[in-house]
Each structure stands twice: as C-alpha cells, then as structure tokens.
Amino acid sequence: MGDLFQETILIGIFAATIRIATPLIFAALGELITEKAGILNLGVEGTMLMAAFAGFAGSFVTGNTLAGLALAMVAGGLMAFLMVFMAATLKVEQVVTGLALNMLAAGMSLYLFKVYFETLSLPTAEVMPYLPIPVLADIPWLGPIFFQQKGLTYLAFLMVPAVWFFLYRTKWGLEIRVLGENPKVIDTKGMSVTLRQYGAVILGGVLIGIGGAFVTIGSVVRFVPDITAGRGWLALVIVIAGNWRPAGVLLAALVFAFLDALQLQIQGIGVDLPYQIFLALPYVIAIVLMVAKSRRGRSEAPARLGIPYFRGER
Amino acid sequence: MRPVLSVHEVTKKFHQVVANDRVSFDVMPGEIHCLLGENGAGKSTIAECIYGFHRPDGGTISVRSKELDLRSPSDAIRSGIGMVHQHFVLVPSMTVLENIVIGTEVATAILDMREAAERIAEICRRYNVEMDLNSRVSALTVGQQQWVEIVKALFLGAEILIMDEPTAVLTPQESRRLFAIFREMCESGMSIILISHKLDEVMQSDRVTVLRKGKKVGTVETRASSKSELTNMMVGREIDLGAPRPRGVIGSPMIELHGLCAQGDLGTPALNGMTLTVHRGEIVGIAGVAGNGQKELFETLTGVRKATDGRVVFDGKEVTNHSPRDIQKAGMGHIPDDRFSEGLVPDFDIQSNLILGAQREPAFSKMGFLRFDAIRQFARDSIEAFAIKAPSAQTACRTLSGGNAQKVIVAREFAQSTKAILANQPSRGLDIGVIEYMHGRLTDKRDENFAILIASEELDELRSLADRIVVIFKGQIVGEFRHDAVDLERIGLLMAGHTGEAAAKTSVGEA
Numbered sequence: 001m002g003d004l005f006q007e008t009i010l011i012g013i014f015a016a017t018i019r020i021a022t023p024l025i026f027a028a029l030g031e032l033i034t035e036k037a038g039i040l041n042l043g044v045e046g047t048m049l050m051a052a053f054a055g056f057a058g059s060f061v062t063g064n065t066l067a068g069l070a071l072a073m074v075a076g077g078l079m080a081f082l083m084v085f086m087a088a089t090l091k092v093e094q095v096v097t098g099l100a101l102n103m104l105a106a107g108m109s110l111y112l113f114k115v116y117f118e119t120l121s122l123p124t125a126e127v128m129p130y131l132p133i134p135v136l137a138d139i140p141w142l143g144p145i146f147f148q149q150k151g152l153t154y155l156a157f158l159m160v161p162a163v164w165f166f167l168y169r170t171k172w173g174l175e176i177r178v179l180g181e182n183p184k185v186i187d188t189k190g191m192s193v194t195l196r197q198y199g200a201v202i203l204g205g206v207l208i209g210i211g212g213a214f215v216t217i218g219s220v221v222r223f224v225p226d227i228t229a230g231r232g233w234l235a236l237v238i239v240i241a242g243n244w245r246p247a248g249v250l251l252a253a254l255v256f257a258f259l260d261a262l263q264l265q266i267q268g269i270g271v272d273l274p275y276q277i278f279l280a281l282p283y284v285i286a287i288v289l290m291v292a293k294s295r296r297g298r299s300e301a302p303a304r305l306g307i308p309y310f311r312g313e314r
Numbered sequence: 315m316r317p318v319l320s321v322h323e324v325t326k327k328f329h330q331v332v333a334n335d336r337v338s339f340d341v342m343p344g345e346i347h348c349l350l351g352e353n354g355a356g357k358s359t360i361a362e363c364i365y366g367f368h369r370p371d372g373g374t375i376s377v378r379s380k381e382l383d384l385r386s387p388s389d390a391i392r393s394g395i396g397m398v399h400q401h402f403v404l405v406p407s408m409t410v411l412e413n414i415v416i417g418t419e420v421a422t423a424i425l426d427m428r429e430a431a432e433r434i435a436e437i438c439r440r441y442n443v444e445m446d447l448n449s450r451v452s453a454l455t456v457g458q459q460q461w462v463e464i465v466k467a468l469f470l471g472a473e474i475l476i477m478d479e480p481t482a483v484l485t486p487q488e489s490r491r492l493f494a495i496f497r498e499m500c501e502s503g504m505s506i507i508l509i510s511h512k513l514d515e516v517m518q519s520d521r522v523t524v525l526r527k528g529k530k531v532g533t534v535e536t537r538a539s540s541k542s543e544l545t546n547m548m549v550g551r552e553i554d555l556g557a558p559r560p561r562g563v564i565g566s567p568m569i570e571l572h573g574l575c576a577q578g579d580l581g582t583p584a585l586n587g588m589t590l591t592v593h594r595g596e597i598v599g600i601a602g603v604a605g606n607g608q609k610e611l612f613e614t615l616t617g618v619r620k621a622t623d624g625r626v627v628f629d630g631k632e633v634t635n636h637s638p639r640d641i642q643k644a645g646m647g648h649i650p651d652d653r654f655s656e657g658l659v660p661d662f663d664i665q666s667n668l669i670l671g672a673q674r675e676p677a678f679s680k681m682g683f684l685r686f687d688a689i690r691q692f693a694r695d696s697i698e699a700f701a702i703k704a705p706s707a708q709t710a711c712r713t714l715s716g717g718n719a720q721k722v723i724v725a726r727e728f729a730q731s732t733k734a735i736l737a738n739q740p741s742r743g744l745d746i747g748v749i750e751y752m753h754g755r756l757t758d759k760r761d762e763n764f765a766i767l768i769a770s771e772e773l774d775e776l777r778s779l780a781d782r783i784v785v786i787f788k789g790q791i792v793g794e795f796r797h798d799a800v801d802l803e804r805i806g807l808l809m810a811g812h813t814g815e816a817a818a819k820t821s822v823g824e825a
Contacts, residue, residue, distance in 0.1 A: 169424060169425055170423055170424055170425060171423055171424075171425060172423075174412060174415075174416060174425065175416065175417065177405075177408070178405055178408070178416055181405040181406070181407055181408070182403065182404065182405045182406075184403045185403050185404065185405055185413070185416060185417075186416070186417065187367075187387070188365075188367070188387055188397070188399065188403045189387060189388070189391070189416065189417035189418075189470075190366065190386045190387035190388025190389065190390070190391055190417075191388070191417050303406075303407070311367070
C-alpha cells in the first residue's frame, strides 16, 4: 500500500518534470540560437507572454489549438523582429531593448486581454489534448512519465537534436555561430551580417513563441496576466547553465523542471515549511550554478554576445 | 603587358576627412606591388576600396581593363581579388577547416567538408605549407593563423592578393618564408599588393607606390630606389631609425626578477620562472612574438597581476605582490601596450588623463577637492613639452590619434615615475616621426639613470635602442644579447621556440 503510494508520487513528480520542462526547452533553445548569433535577447519572458496570449486568443476564436499555436509562433516572431530591428539595424543597447520588450509585453497582453475578453466572465479556450503513444505508453514507469504527454512535449525533446544538427551540421548554423564569434568574418566574405542576424533571432523568437503557447493552450484553459511567471527568465539562466550547448540546455531545463515539480508535490503533501522557499529554490540553484560556472573557466559563450557589429571596427 | 588591376583617380571621404585623394596605380601580372605610407596615409582605405569594403566617392577600379562596380566584398571576390586583413578575421574557437569554408559555395546546406578539405590540402601542398585542418585556430601561432588567412583567400580563388601589413607579428624567419612563397605565387601568375611600412620588406617588392596624407607621392621601381629615398617620399624628410644611438653608463641593479611565475587570464601559466635584472642607466629590450608572457610580465611587475612564485625586487626593496599604487609610488612608470583600453580613460579629457594616479598628490588636490588651476597648468606644460597635438587640454582622449594618445601616456608616466619605466610595444602602430621622438625621450630618461624595460616585436627598434636584448618564449628568457653582439638570425629562431643549441645548428644549416 505504502509502496504503491510512493510509486504514484514518484511517477507524478517525474511526469510533471517532463511537462514543466516543455516550455523551458523551447524557450531556451530559441534563446540559444539567438545568442549563438551574438544577440542577447533579454525579452524572452515578454516574448513568451505575448505568445501565450496569442495562443490563447487564437484557440479561443477558432476553437482550434493548432491555429492558436500558429498565432503564438507569429507573435514570437514579431517580438523577435522588434528585438533584432533594434539590435541589428538601429544597434541599440541590447540589454535595455530586451527589458523594454518585457515591459511592453506585460502591458500589451493585459491591455489586449481586457479589450477583447473583458465582457466575458472567465473566458476559456481549447487546450491541447494528451497524446499517449501506443504501446510505449503502457510501459510501466517510463510510459506514464514519458509517453503520456502532449504533442508539443514530444516535439520539445525532438527539437534538442534538431537544433544541435542545425547549429553544428548545416551551413546556416555555421554562419550563425560565426556571427556570435566574429561577425567580421561574414562581412569580409561579402555576406550580409544583418540579414543573418534577422534570420537567427526571428527563428529563435518562433521557438520561444511555441514555449509561450504551451503555457496557455498547452496547459490551462484560461489566460491570466503574467501567466508565464518567470519562465522566460529561467530560460535565460538555462542557456548559461547549459553552457550554450543544446544537450546542456536540455539537462539544465530538466533540473529546473524537476525542482519545480518537487515543489508542487511538496506543497500538495503539506510539508511544514513555507512553500515560498520551494518556489525560490530553482532560482537559488541557478545562482549557485552560475557562481560555480564562473570559476570553472572555459565557457562556450559566444565571444561577441551583446556587442553590436560596426563595419569600421577592428 | 597590360595591368591586371588599375586604380584610377580613386577618392574616398569619411565625412569631411579625405582618406584618399585621386589615388592611381597599376598592378602588373606577377608583380609584388607595395603600398607604402605612414598611418593615416590612406593605404588601408585604398585597399578596402579595392576589396569592396568601402565604396569610393570617385574614380574607378578595373580588373583586366574591365571596370568593376564593387558593392561588397563578394563582388571583389568574384573578380579574383582576395585580402588578408592586418587584424586577422578568424574565429578562434572553430577549426581551420571551418574558418576556410565559411561562406564559400562548398558549404552546402548540410555540411560535407571532405571535398573542401581535399582542395585545401592541395593548396597547402602546392605552397609547401603544413596545416592541421582540424585544429582550432586558437591553438595556432600567429604565423600559422596568417597561413590560414592566406589559404582562405586562395581557396576563394584570389588572383590578386592584398596583404595588409602581413609581417607585423612574424619572426624574421617566418617573414622570409612568406616572401619566398609570395614569389612562387607571383611566378604562377598571381599579383600581390603589399601594404607595409617596414622598409626591409618593401625593398623586396617589384614596385612601390608611396602615399602621404591620402595622396599619391609617386610610384617607383624598387630596384632603382633606396630605403632613404622611400623614407623621404613617405615622411617628407630624412629619418634613420636604425642609426645606432649613444650608449649610456650602466649602474647598479634597479629591477630584479628572481624566478618569477604568474598565470595568464585563463589560469594557464604565462610566466615560468623569469629571472632578469635591469640596471640603472640601462635599456633592456624584450624580443618575442606577442602572447609569450610580455603582457603578464609587465602586469606582474606593476602589481596588477599576482605573482604565483618568485620575487620582484625594485631598487633593493622587495615589492612582490605589492599594490600597483605602492609600486607606482616607489617610482615605476608603466606604458601599457593597449593605449586606449589600459593606458587611458578614453572618454576623459587630456588633463584628467595626465594626472590619473597622482590625483591624491597635494600638487593636484587639497582636502579631497581637485585643484583645477594646478591641473590645467600641468596639462598645458605637458602638452607643450611633449608636442601633443590637440585643440585643448579639455579634449577627450578618444579623439586623439595613436601617436598623440601615446604622448599623453608617456607624459603622465614620465612625470610620475622617478626610477624606472616599463614600456610594452611603445611604438606599435605609430608613425616613424613619433617613434623617433619616443626613442629620443626614452634615451633621455636612460641618461637620467632610469632603468628601462621595453618589449617590442620590431627587432630593428630594439637593436637601435636597447643596451641588451633578451628573448622571451613561453614565459621564459631563452636568450640574451649585448647590443654589440646582436644576432637577429638567432633572435628570430629563439622567438620561434628553437632552443639555444638548436638555433645555432639551424642557422648554420640554413646558411
């Protein structure tokens, strides 16, 4: 009896870990591609929030979660467009731009929500269904943890090798990585630095947008202000903790997701500790990780992260 | 024979500054054509116009009598023009192969670099260059990195190769080898445009076009010219930097290093037990390829970097790991190699930069408040004494030329030091006239009984200036030469890492 109870709890925690990791993986992979191109997009949180709202709105209006997802991807791409326009074309300070994007999203998502959904009492939208994978879903332990999830969750895990392949085995990936290390190499070969920055950042934004969509139409029927609740910031930390590598990003995302799942479970059981401590835990771990990392040297961080490119420079 | 490249009346302006004023010259097939001129003479600008990096405001550039419309480097590359930039354009964290292949048509959607690797290997074989295509560029020496740059241009199909100051960082042997291969390239029909200000190299070219202040002074056949004629054309007066200077009287030890060890920025050993003494009234020159511990040596001596082992004695007193402030107060001045990031606060004005470090002295402050009258007076005096060209003492240092910025640093360090001057690459990137001036000031200080330690990549500079030359390699002193027994051949080999005996053998073998 006790064993069964424990088993259910453990499976619950692990299954929740996989689910919670989904938006983190998308957002962190999107930010990874962006940062590999040398652009520091601190607007991940805002991009996710706008996409979460767009996903909700799209699903609400059409009754189709895929339409919602498409709209969320467009929203992510648009936010990223704004970012890269400021960073690559106007060459504005990237940190400030990213922070501004977050404020813009916080205000705008709330405004649009009020304008279009105010009259309704508690509007709800379609949510993506669970897609258990036949056969695999029935494997004890592994089945309920890995194979009784939603489509986007499977996609998130497939995106990790896909992004790796893109970055390290295709010509576009090579060019993106060069942008982050030394954009002048691209320029002296007569290729457009700006064009490639736009491509990378918008692609990253679309991925971040999918992460945002999962927060609404992948999980809950409602939209509430600030529904992303810091996941975008966590994605930024995950990129650093994952040392700018797709596999590292996956690992870091799983660690943070596990801590969150644990925290939910502990709240549920009713351990005699203020739950805020557990809410803060992932961020505490993030700080510890970053301190530990900074002492270890050899980082895969792009050398020109956050530094605008000017042709005349040496 | 018809020229392979014709530059006709090219003018390029940056805002109001005319960088090139109706410059014309021709390059023949199989020719090494040198562009000679001081900083700001417009050599690099004209080269970047030919490479499509800048768009000229007037004039034409033609290849094989066909006028080009160069909108970007890709247009130049298509016309067979390649360029090796003075500051290498490489990605250190990527492999040699990746660096060469980026942006070429070989880079297919899904990277398959076997064919590219074979073609690159063939180029290397042809010019007898050894290159490990799979090693990271960061693991290569500067000389090897230059080969990567050259092969990169050849791989793109360059027939006209622009080399911007190619030997700035090479040992004499590397540079000789480079020229031998330039000759081979030219024999196979290529043409090379060589940008340089080193007369020894310029003399190896076929023709020289001299630029001064953006204008062409003239084109001469190298064989029919001479170093002094070229200097005259370049500067407008006669200067001989190589002339030996009067030597001083060497006194007792001033700076003593005993087995000094320190780490580099990445935590790897940078100084490996350096032992060296600099005496009063002596100039010691450190010869070495950049990155062999020069920067770390100067930083450790001035207290900026921690010594992990060994001792520094300054004027008889132990100063190992003392604070920079203490060491400076004890009388040591430091001219760092990076003027604008370490030597100055670029956004501060000249007068503030001139008193940095002395701002707490009673001469410049009273009860914590700066005495601006005294500061302004000091700045006026320094600007006059060091012939700093600037609109006023309130001009931001960032707007100064390299030479004038260096003079601000020298003025400050000379004023604040009383016993010793350390100078890392003091003449890097400076015009010949300013270099001559710096050398004079340093010699004056030596005659005032200062101990002076200079690191330079220019062996000619050390030969004319130093009383003793030591060679640094991987954080150790690997050779020492008195000024009357300098052997540039051996110094070059030692700089490249050949040990003393091997160096002796190799030099015999090569001769």
